[in-house]
Amino acid sequence: MPAAGRAAERPAARVPGRELAGVVVGRGSEVTGFVVGDEVYAYAAGAYAERVIVAEQDAAQKPAGLTFVEAAAVPRDAVAALQALRAAGTGEGDVVLVHGAAGGSGHFAVQIARALGAERVLGTAEPADHDFLRELGAEPLVEPTEAGEPYDVAVDFAGGDATAAALREVRDPARAVSTVNPAIAAAGGRYVAPAPHAEDLRWLADLADRGLLRASVHRELPLAEAADAHRLLNAGHVRGKVVLTP
Incomplete structure (x- = not known):
């Protein structure tokens, strides 16, 4: 869960949060890549704070077309989606299945797969989220077997049964990727542990500025209500992201 704040002082130990957007104050x-006053977004630790210290290589200029709240929803989950899809070799003409397509990484993966050239993107989600997936350019499924065909790529952001399903439903297990379950590697798939990467953030910012990537913010809450935000996430049924603001 991200926070929209200001970048500067090093957070105290154990401050949670991995995504942020704000203004450089020092x-x-x-x-060399930033000056005071720059609007940035970053994939960095300690984001649940009004001021955060960020390594230069973990940040990029904020997408001009996104608000600070929207930009704060992007870094970790969109980077995870991009890195997973690239690990699967997603490209022109692919048919891509996204498990957990209405969630944080999932709704970004639908859009990024399209940008990488996928011919079709299908996503698993609850029926209440099917119209949302259609708006993003995905064909919604409750169960992946509904399509009745093997997929070129399957990405798992849900874990549990979805990991095994991803392996079963692709033509080549090496193109089944999970960001949540390392056990997929033992069965021939790929596990991707998302990592900060400024070039990925710049790529995503360009995509957003071209109108090809949007962040769905399910709810915006003040930083003081971080515990309530986590309870909301743990209850499930969050479409897109929950964002904390100072």
Whole structure:
């Protein structure tokens, strides 16, 4: 869950959060890519704070077409989606299945797969989220077997039964990727542990500025209500992201 705040002082130990968007209020002597006043977004630790210290290589200029709240919803989950799809070799003409397609990483994966050239994107979600998936350009499914065909790529953001399903439903198990279940690797699939990468953030910002990537914010809550935000997430049925603001 991301936070929209301001970038600067190092957070105390154990401050949670991995995504943020804000304004640079100070920079180190060796920083060359940013100046005070820049609007940035980042995939960095300690994001549940009003001020955060961010490594230069973990940040990028904020997409101009997104608000701070929308931009704060992007970094970790969209990077996870991009890195998973690239690990599967997603490209022109592919048929892609996204497990958990209405969630944080899933709704980004639907859009990114299209940008990478996928011919069709199908996504599993609850029936209440099917219209949302159609708006994103995906064909909604409750169960992946509904399509009655093997897929070129399957990405798992849900875990549990979805990991095994991803392996079963692809032509080549090496193109089944999970960001949540390392056990997929033992069965011939790929596990991707998302990692900060400024070039990926710049790629995503360009996609957003071209109108090809949007962030769905399910709810915006003040930082003081972070515990309530986690209870909301744990209850399930969150479409897209929950964002904390100072």
